[in-house]
Amino acid sequence: MGHGFSTLLYKEVLRFWKVASQTVAAPVLTALLYLLIFSHVLEGHVKIHGVAYTSFLIPGLVMMSVLQNAFANSSSSLIQSKVTGNIVFVLLPPISYLEFFAAYVLAAVVRGVVVGTGVLLATCWFAPLGFVAPLWIIVFALMGGAILGSLGVIAGIWAEKFDQLAAFQNFLIMPLTFLSGVFYSINSLPPFWQQVSHWNPVFYMIDGFRHGFFGVSDASPWHSLAVVATCLALLTAFTLNLLKRGYKLRA
Amino acid sequence: MSVAIRIQQVSKSFGAVQALDRVDLAIEPGEFFGLLGPNGAGKTTLISALAGLVRPDHGTLSVMGHDVQSDYRAARRQLGVVPQELVFDPFFTVRESLKIQSGYFGIRDNDAWIDEILENLGLTPKAHANMRMLSGGMKRRVLVAQALVHRPPVIVLDEPTAGVDVELRQTLWAFIRRLNEAGHTIVLTTHYLEEAENLCSRIAMLQAGRVVALDTTANLLRRFSTHTLRLRCRGEMPADLVLGAAQSGGWWSLPFDRYEDVEPMLARIREAGCGIEDLEIGKPDLEEVFIRVMQGETQGEGR
Ligand SMILES: Nc1ncnc2c1ncn2[C@@H]1O[C@H](COP(=O)(O)OP(=O)(O)OP(=O)(O)O)[C@@H](O)[C@H]1O
Ligand SMILES: [Mg+2]
Numbered sequence: 001m002g003h004g005f006s007t008l009l010y011k012e013v014l015r016f017w018k019v020a021s022q023t024v025a026a027p028v029l030t031a032l033l034y035l036l037i038f039s040h041v042l043e044g045h046v047k048i049h050g051v052a053y054t055s056f057l058i059p060g061l062v063m064m065s066v067l068q069n070a071f072a073n074s075s076s077s078l079i080q081s082k083v084t085g086n087i088v089f090v091l092l093p094p095i096s097y098l099e100f101f102a103a104y105v106l107a108a109v110v111r112g113v114v115v116g117t118g119v120l121l122a123t124c125w126f127a128p129l130g131f132v133a134p135l136w137i138i139v140f141a142l143m144g145g146a147i148l149g150s151l152g153v154i155a156g157i158w159a160e161k162f163d164q165l166a167a168f169q170n171f172l173i174m175p176l177t178f179l180s181g182v183f184y185s186i187n188s189l190p191p192f193w194q195q196v197s198h199w200n201p202v203f204y205m206i207d208g209f210r211h212g213f214f215g216v217s218d219a220s221p222w223h224s225l226a227v228v229a230t231c232l233a234l235l236t237a238f239t240l241n242l243l244k245r246g247y248k249l250r251a
Numbered sequence: 252m253s254v255a256i257r258i259q260q261v262s263k264s265f266g267a268v269q270a271l272d273r274v275d276l277a278i279e280p281g282e283f284f285g286l287l288g289p290n291g292a293g294k295t296t297l298i299s300a301l302a303g304l305v306r307p308d309h310g311t312l313s314v315m316g317h318d319v320q321s322d323y324r325a326a327r328r329q330l331g332v333v334p335q336e337l338v339f340d341p342f343f344t345v346r347e348s349l350k351i352q353s354g355y356f357g358i359r360d361n362d363a364w365i366d367e368i369l370e371n372l373g374l375t376p377k378a379h380a381n382m383r384m385l386s387g388g389m390k391r392r393v394l395v396a397q398a399l400v401h402r403p404p405v406i407v408l409d410e411p412t413a414g415v416d417v418e419l420r421q422t423l424w425a426f427i428r429r430l431n432e433a434g435h436t437i438v439l440t441t442h443y444l445e446e447a448e449n450l451c452s453r454i455a456m457l458q459a460g461r462v463v464a465l466d467t468t469a470n471l472l473r474r475f476s477t478h479t480l481r482l483r484c485r486g487e488m489p490a491d492l493v494l495g496a497a498q499s500g501g502w503w504s505l506p507f508d509r510y511e512d513v514e515p516m517l518a519r520i521r522e523a524g525c526g527i528e529d530l531e532i533g534k535p536d537l538e539e540v541f542i543r544v545m546q547g548e549t550q551g552e553g554r
Contacts, residue, residue, distance in 0.1 A: 007354025015342050085338035089397065092302055092332055093355035094324035251265070251305045 005099035008090060012107030016073055023111065027069055028118040031061045035123050038183060048185040049216040054127035058120070059137075059210040060182035065119045066141050067202065070112035070148040071155070071173050074104045078156025079165050082249075091250065097243035101153065101236075108149025109142060116141060129213050136212030136221050143228050144205035148173070150235045157248050176202045186218055201231045254316075255280040255405050255436040256301065261310030262460075263296055270296040271307065272460040278438065278453075280315075280404070283431050285451030285468070286440045287541060292457040294440045295335050298409050302332045314405055328356065331403035333395050335410045335440075339382040345369070345393055346378045349400055356401035368396045371426045373419070388415045395423065399430075406430065407438040412446065424450060448472075448537040456544050464544045468537070475543045476535030477506040480513060485526040489519050504533070 016023040039054040046053045081087035090100065131137070151173070159165040180202035186194050197203045208224035211217035217224070243249070256278040263271040270293045278284050286294050299305035301312050303319050303326070312319045317326035340348060346365065353361040369375045372392045377385060382393065395411060408427070412420050428450070431437050441447055447454060447468075454471055456464040464471065481504050488496070488503060497504045505516060513532075520527065 003357045003359060004355050007351055010354070011351050018342050081340075084341075085334075085336050086340045088304065088332075088334055088338060089340065089352060090355065091304055092327060092330075093352070093401075094327040094357070095355055096324070246306065250303060251299070 001099055001102060004093060004095045005103050008095060008099065008103035009106050012073070012077060012103060013110050015077060016107075016111050023069070023073070024115055024118055027065050027115050028122050031065050031119040032122050034061055035126060039126065048188070049214065051214050051216070052127060055129060055214075056185070056210070057183065058123045058127060058129060059213045060206055061123060062116045062119045063141065063144060063206045063209040064177050064180075064182045066112035066116035066145050067148045067177055067205065068173065069115040070108040070145040071152040071169070073108040073111040074149045074152030075156040075159075075165055075169070076152075077107075078104070078153065079159050079162060082156070082160070083162070087249065097240065101150075101240055101243055104153050105146050105149040108152055109145035112145035112148070113141060116145075130215065131213060132215040133212045133221075136208060138212075139225065140205055140209035140212065140228065143232055144202075144209065147201070147205070147228070147232050147235055150232070150239050153239050154235075154242065157242060160248075176200055180206050181218065182206060201227055204228050253280075254278060255282065255314070256438065257311075257313045258297070258301070259311050261297070261300060261307045261312060263293075263300060263305060263307045269460050271300070274310070274457075274460070274462055276455055276462065276465070278436060280436050281431070281434055283428075283437045283450055283452050284439070285447040285454040286438060286457065287444070287447060287454060288440075288457035289545065291459075293460040294457055295409055296460075297457070298332060298407050298438075298440070301407065302330060303327065328401060329404050331398035331401065331406045333398045333406075333408040333411050335413070337387060337390055337394070339385075339390050339393065341381070341383045344379050344381050345374060345385070345396075348382060348393060349396055352397045353400040358401055361400060364402065365396075365400065368399050371422070371429075372396055373422050388419050391415050392419060392423070404434070405436045405438070409440050410442065411439070412441060412443060420446070444537040444541055454537075456541065458545060464540075471540045472535040472537065475540035475548065476537075477508065478510075478535060479533040480505040480507055480516060481531050481533055482520075482527055483529040484520065485528060486524055488525060489523040492516065492519060502529075 035054070035057060038057055042053045048056045078087070081090070155165055155168040159168060179197065180200050181197065186197040186203065189197065204219060204224035204227040207217045207219050208221045208228065211221040211224070254277045256276065258274055258276040261271055261274045262269070274293075274297060286297070288294050296305055300307045301314065301319060303323055306320070314326040315329040317329060319326045343351065346369075349365045349368070350361065353365065366375075369378055372395060374389070374392050374396060377389055382390065385393065391411065395408070398406060398408075406427070411423060415423075424446075427437055439447065439451060451468055453467050454464070455462050466474070481502050483501050484503070492505060495506060507513060507516065517527075
């Protein structure tokens with residue numbers, strides 16, 4: 001990875017940082033509102049794995065923010081560059097497809113982690129958190145961010161207009177992140193929906209991430225790690241192949 | 252490696268549109284080369300293929316001996332492209348854009364050269380302005396600057412003067428000429444044929460994706476265009492002169508090759524009792540060449 005890669009990474013980070021009120025502050029506020037509303041309604045009524053509901057909810061919200069913002073970063077940057085035409089600035093230089101991929105995905109992870117940290121700092125006052133196994137927290141945050149960053153690259157390359165990107169987001173990313181146990185333990189679901197959730201990779205990201213806080217989870221963290229790592233490997237291979245072929249970027 | 256740009260049998264179609272049809276071109280280092288053609292002729296497509304933005308269906312392209320597909324990194328380092336579309340990144344200032352662009356080419360400390368480019372393009376006062384705040388002409392200058400950050404030996408400008416004022420044209424051409432004199436190869440597309448005539452030593456004309464003319468500017472002018480004596484007069488034009496002349500709006504246009512021919516022509520007109528009311532001499536120009544080539548003349552009927 002050369003200076004071209006680090007410049008592209010720097011530019012992608014600078015891009016969201018320059019509009020941090022939209023790209024960082026707004027999602028932190030949204031997560032805070034979720035916390036206030038759901039914990040107000042459910043605190044005291046529900047305990048999950050012996051953890052009070054608000055405590056349980058916080059890691060879910062943090063991880064959901066990591067994932068959604070990682071996706072938003074790479075996808076919106078690419079679609080904006082394509083629609084405005086300034087994508088040529090990164091297509092003309094000698095940047096390899098590997099560097100291109102790594103820069104967009106890493107910047108997405110940075111955005112996800114920055115927003116996730118913001119959400120954690122804004123919400124951790126509301127309930128006790130364990131931080132039992134910080135390594136799991138870090139591993140799942142980074143890998144989850146990379147998976148959604150990679151999906152964002154795919155969506156940003158595939159979509160030709162903003163509404164196509166919105167469709168990708170509304171019909172794939174949102175259902176996957178919401179139906180993944182952010183707000184509940186899937187053990188509280190009817191058996192059918194439990195089965196469905198086990199096919200949702202985002203469930204494993206959130207479950208593994210939460211394990212790092214409380215040391216308890218629906219699935220074993222090793223199992224979750226295997227699922228998440230496999231997803232990341234497959235998506236990386238798929239995205240690299242798209243980029244190598246110049247799919248929709250080089251006519 | 253004796254050529255700066257080699258284009259061999261390059262074809263590209265978009266659906267039913269054949270944008271490029273077996274294009275062959277070789278451009279020498281240090282040339283100032285013009286690529287002309289009507290809208291949709293395929294100029295931008297050819298430039299895009301050279302820059303790796305478009306993948307040709309057939310054929311190969313190389314820049315300074317580096318194939319644009321198999322050796323794309325080296326090829327792109329040798330090439331600076333000013334795109335036709337007025338694109339910019341609204342998140343950054345002029346200087347940031349140029350520093351970032353330098354970084355993409357692997358160049359770290361480029362401030363001295365960036366300052367020089369800014370100065371030469373009259374952008375120094377705007378260095379810290381956000382790209383969004385610039386006028387169209389200023390944005391165009393930044394596009395030129397961005398193409399030059401890595402000091403490419405080959406510079407391709409796709410209609411750099413479309414919609415820009417006289418001042419920029421003059422500063423831009425003065426700068427590009429200096430770069431050309433310093434050894435950079437320049438390829439230019441423009442619809443301002445006077446500009447091409449003044450700047451380019453050699454010209455290719457594209458029509459519907461095919462190269463329909465390729466020669467030095469001087470040869471093209473000789474082959475396809477002539478001097479003309481244009482005049483308005485009272486009375487009958489002598490019959491031998493009317494042959495080969497054209498008339499429109501009360502003006503006669505009489506073609507001639509050498510200035511020595513003018514005097515006898517005027518003498519004939521005087522002998523015929525024609526009184527000359529107005530007179531001017533037209534030089535060969537590229538516009539005439541262009542029109543004739545596009546109408547399908549291949550040899551040129553200028554004498
Ligand atoms: N991405 C594309 N998809 C479909 N058709 C295209 C694409 N790019 C170019 N074309 C078509 O290819 C042909 C050549 O276009 P090109 O832009 O190369 O022309 P040009 O000579 O640059 O014209 P102009 O002087 O208007 O800039 C046109 O018919 C154009 O519509
Ligand atoms: Mg064009």
